[in-house]
Amino acid sequence: MVCVEEDGEKSCQPETVLSNAGQVPVTFGCTAPWEIFTVEIRKRLECETKPCQHAVIPEDSEPLFQFNRTFHWCLRAPVRMTFHVAFSNTGLTQIRPLDTCPDGHTYNLVALESTKNVHLGSFCASGTITGVQILNGGKVVLTVLGRKKLEPQAFDVYWGDDIKSLAVVNVKLPKGQSSQEFFSANYPSSFPDDDLMTWSFDVPRFHDTTVKFLQHSEPHCRKKEPAVVYEQNGQRVVRKLSDAQLTGEQGSFTVTLLNCEMDVVRSRAEALGLMLQFRVSAIRTGSEVLCQVDFTQENSLSLRIAKKTTDSTCNLKLEGVSQNSVIVPPGKKSTLSFKNCPEEDLLLTVNKTIACKRLEDCPHSPVPLTVPALERCLPESLKTIHWNLLAPEHGTVELWAYSGTLHQSLPGQECNGSVEFRVSEADGTPIGEFCPTGVISKILVHGNITVTASPRREPFLSETFQTFFKVFFTEEIRETYIFMIKPERDTPSLLASPGWPGGMKPYSTASWITHFPEKLDAHLTFTKVSQPKCAHRHTSIQVQTLGSQEEMYSRQEDEEGDSEITIHESFYLNMSNCHPERGSFSAMWETKLKRHRRVILPIVLAVVGVLFLGSIIALVAICVVVRKKKQEMAHEVARGVYNPNGHSFLPGLPGPPKTVEDDDTHIYDYIEDTLVYGHLLRDDEDTDRYGEPVATDTYRPFNGPTTEATPLKDMTALKEHNGEGEPEVAVYRPFVTPPEATPPTAQENQNFHTRHTGVEGGEGRSTPEPLSPCSEALQVQQVPVDV
Numbered sequence: 005m006v007c008v009e010e011d012g013e014k015s016c017q018p019e020t021v022l023s024n025a026g027q028v029p030v031t032f033g034c035t036a037p038w039e040i041f042t043v044e045i046r047k048r049l050e051c052e053t054k055p056c057q058h059a060v061i062p063e064d065s066e067p068l069f070q071f072n073r074t075f076h077w078c079l080r081a082p083v084r085m086t087f088h089v090a091f092s093n094t095g096l097t098q099i100r101p102l103d104t105c106p107d108g109h110t111y112n113l114v115a116l117e118s119t120k121n122v123h124l125g126s127f128c129a130s131g132t133i134t135g136v137q138i139l140n141g142g143k144v145v146l147t148v149l150g151r152k153k154l155e156p157q158a159f160d161v162y163w164g165d166d167i168k169s170l171a172v173v174n175v176k177l178p179k180g181q182s183s184q185e186f187f188s189a190n191y192p193s194s195f196p197d198d199d200l201m202t203w204s205f206d207v208p209r210f211h212d213t214t215v216k217f218l219q220h221s222e223p224h225c226r227k228k229e230p231a232v233v234y235e236q237n238g239q240r241v242v243r244k245l246s247d248a249q250l251t252g253e254q255g256s257f258t259v260t261l262l263n264c265e266m267d268v269v270r271s272r273a274e275a276l277g278l279m280l281q282f283r284v285s286a287i288r289t290g291s292e293v294l295c296q297v298d299f300t301q302e303n304s305l306s307l308r309i310a311k312k313t314t315d316s317t318c319n320l321k322l323e324g325v326s327q328n329s330v331i332v333p334p335g336k337k338s339t340l341s342f343k344n345c346p347e348e349d350l351l352l353t354v355n356k357t358i359a360c361k362r363l364e365d366c367p368h369s370p371v372p373l374t375v376p377a378l379e380r381c382l383p384e385s386l387k388t389i390h391w392n393l394l395a396p397e398h399g400t401v402e403l404w405a406y407s408g409t410l411h412q413s414l415p416g417q418e419c420n421g422s423v424e425f426r427v428s429e430a431d432g433t434p435i436g437e438f439c440p441t442g443v444i445s446k447i448l449v450h451g452n453i454t455v456t457a458s459p460r461r462e463p464f465l466s467e468t469f470q471t472f473f474k475v476f477f478t479e480e481i482r483e484t485y486i487f488m489i490k491p492e493r494d495t496p497s498l499l500a501s502p503g504w505p506g507g508m509k510p511y512s513t514a515s516w517i518t519h520f521p522e523k524l525d526a527h528l529t530f531t532k533v534s535q536p537k538c539a540h541r542h543t544s545i546q547v548q549t550l551g552s553q554e555e556m557y558s559r560q561e562d563e564e565g566d567s568e569i570t571i572h573e574s575f576y577l578n579m580s581n582c583h584p585e586r587g588s589f590s591a592m593w594e595t596k597l598k599r600h601r602r603v604i605l606p607i608v609l610a611v612v613g614v615l616f617l618g619s620i621i622a623l624v625a626i627c628v629v630v631r632k633k634k635q636e637m638a639h640e641v642a643r644g645v646y647n648p649n650g651h652s653f654l655p656g657l658p659g660p661p662k663t664v665e666d667d668d669t670h671i672y673d674y675i676e677d678t679l680v681y682g683h684l685l686r687d688d689e690d691t692d693r694y695g696e697p698v699a700t701d702t703y704r705p706f707n708g709p710t711t712e713a714t715p716l717k718d719m720t721a722l723k724e725h726n727g728e729g730e731p732e733v734a735v736y737r738p739f740v741t742p743p744e745a746t747p748p749t750a751q752e753n754q755n756f757h758t759r760h761t762g763v764e765g766g767e768g769r770s771t772p773e774p775l776s777p778c779s780e781a782l783q784v785q786q787v788p789v790d791v
Contacts, residue, residue: 038070046076057162064154075146088164090135097131108152114143137172169202176206183285194277215250219281223271225264233260292343295381304357307332318345359394370474402476411442448486484512500592507588525600535561536587
């Protein structure tokens with residue numbers, strides 16, 4: 005007997021149900037209760053509305069370790085629906101009802117048909133069955149033998165699409181040779197009257213499949229007769245149980261078992277009913293498989309299929325000609341054939357070209373870079389995709405992250421996704437590897453580029469792969485590369501020069517335009533810089549804020565520079581390469597935003613200003629008294645005689661000597677073009693592509709991204725505009741304070757014209773009887789044994 009004490013009263017029964025076992029003491033009237041009692045743990049999984057999903061992980065209780073335990077998960081819904089029970093991680097293998105699993109864990113699946121429970125089968129937690137769809141609810145039952153530690157195998161339960169069968173068993177056959185047995189519901193008893201059950205087999209490519217009935221029985225029928233229905237590639241074939249079944253077929257298929265409307269009285273009297281045991285076997289085929297590839301609507305898509313090794317037994321043909329690798333051309337239909345070609349022996353490479361010849365004809369909306377849909381008869385071993393992006397003449401390729409931002413794959417911040425992307429120029433010059441989520445909002449490249457996708461973890465790419473990039477074609481830039489950067493506060497980000505760890509290509513230029521909010525400082529730290537020995541020109545690293553023409557940082561290959569810079573507003577970092585004689589030019593740096601600590605400076609300046617103003621007032625008062633005294637004495641001095649206390653100029657001079665402000669030495673007759681941004685010389689016929697005069701040997705450093713800087717005005721022209729000619733000699737000219745220069749705005753310094761787009765277990769157990777209804781409880785019941 006099992007005894008439970010509640011509210012001071014003790015009751016003993018052959019079995020008990022505990023709704024909250026953790027708070028109720030239980031005692032047994034014997035010394036080894038686990039040999040007499042079993043424990044059932046029940047839980048209800050309910051679905052009211054879509055979507056509905058439960059992730060189930062079995063949990064055990066230490067005091068129950070020595071008992072035979074049975075876990076029930078009851079699937080209930082207020083309306084008729086289909087439950088999916090998915091064992092996608094481990095799979096299941098169906099066994100006979102009286103067999104046990106090697107690990108002592110046996111799963112039983114039960115369907116609720118009208119008011120009856122239908123036993124769908126017993127299973128072990130490893131195999132090719134990925135899941136079972138159950139119509140109108142049911143139960144999942146796990147039986148664990150006593151003194152056996154629970155090994156929790158997680159499974160998912162979710163609301164699925166409607167099915168027309170009692171249940172659908174989903175099976176994914178492995179590659180190579182395989183064989184597995186399956187049993188009808190309620191085996192070895194009769195399948196339900198006038199009902200049906202389906203097995204869906206996912207068969208690998210290039211495999212022959214055979215279905216063999218090992219054992220079957222048929223009932224007496226009132227209407228119709230039992231049969232099996234095969235469905236494959238849209239075709240439906242009905243066969244009797246006594247007919248020859250599927251043999252040597254290729255491709256996935258389904259098998260549906262149909263029962264008739266039985267004569268129940270006669271069938272029971274003769275112990276007859278519908279029962280089926282069958283085996284499905286698969287083996288890799290040696291037959292030839294034909295595949296028609298239609299690229300008539302794809303003028304910019306080509307496909308290359310190659311054997312991994314030359315000693316492969318695969319016979320690959322294009323238009324009937326055997327080859328080690330074939331290229332399926334764009335714009336036409338092609339016929340391929342495969343014989344003894346498993347997927348792991350082949351590699352597929354896709355080339356997709358996206359181009360426009362004139363800028364005005366380019367798409368105004370972004371063009372996504374996606375995996376193209378391929379014929380289903382092709383192998384699924386897609387290894388690499390190349391998107392070739394061809395910009396129009398005088399155009400630029402803009403690469404945007406489809407997810408919003410990118411980060412560069414560098415030591416310490418490597419890509420951790422399933423796919424890696426490499427960006428390179430059309431001639432193969434590497435630009436870098438990039439991944440989703442980071443500080444790079446877009447990449448601009450002067451010229452054509454190629455974006456390559458390849459898998460990192462999985463052996464092949466999938467056609468369901470998400471869109472990663474979108475591309476625009478925009479107006480020409482003078483730089484070779486421009487990277488738009490938006491760092492995040494307190495999150496350090498690494499960036500590196502194009503082609504890292506290799507060097508930038510000769511004479512190339514790059515700009516990183518970095519925007520960040522006010523009241524923050526950017527701390528830029530160069531972690532690695534490699535400088536070459538230049539044969540022509542110099543390398544250059546420069547930092548300037550967007551609203552200023554002054555350089556905050558400048559460094560060439562023969563100079564040492566600071567490794568850390570603090571920048572108080574948005575800026576751009578420029579790099580230009582020389583023609584190296586030996587070595588290479590590369591750099592890597594870290595950027596981190598922090599709130600600046602200059603808040604106290606205005607307060608200090610204000611205090612100093614007040615003290616300084618007080619001093620000035622006192623000094624002016626003293627000067628007024630002294631000057632008044634001097635004016636009283638001034639009338640006594642003759643005007644034509646040299647007076648050391650008056651003006652300090654000699655007679656005959658046209659006026660007082662010029663002060664620094666009046667001195668003409670700071671007025672320029674002209675401004676040398678080589679000191680102005682390269683894009684201001686873009687229309688000159690005698691300049692090269694970098695904006696330098698071809699005929700001179702003067703080195704002009706790269707000073708920033710393509711901008712429309714405010715040109716400096718010629719002072720002589722300014723005088724003429726004000727109605728002034730040459731300065732007259734011997735005429736006094738009063739000193740005029742020069743007008744205050746207006747610094748160019750950030751918008752003037754940055755003008756990028758880009759378009760934005762926007763069951764019970766254990767030994768000696770009998771065929772499972774219909775299981776009791778579910779309620780969330782723990783039940784301890786006595787097993788009828790002789791004690």
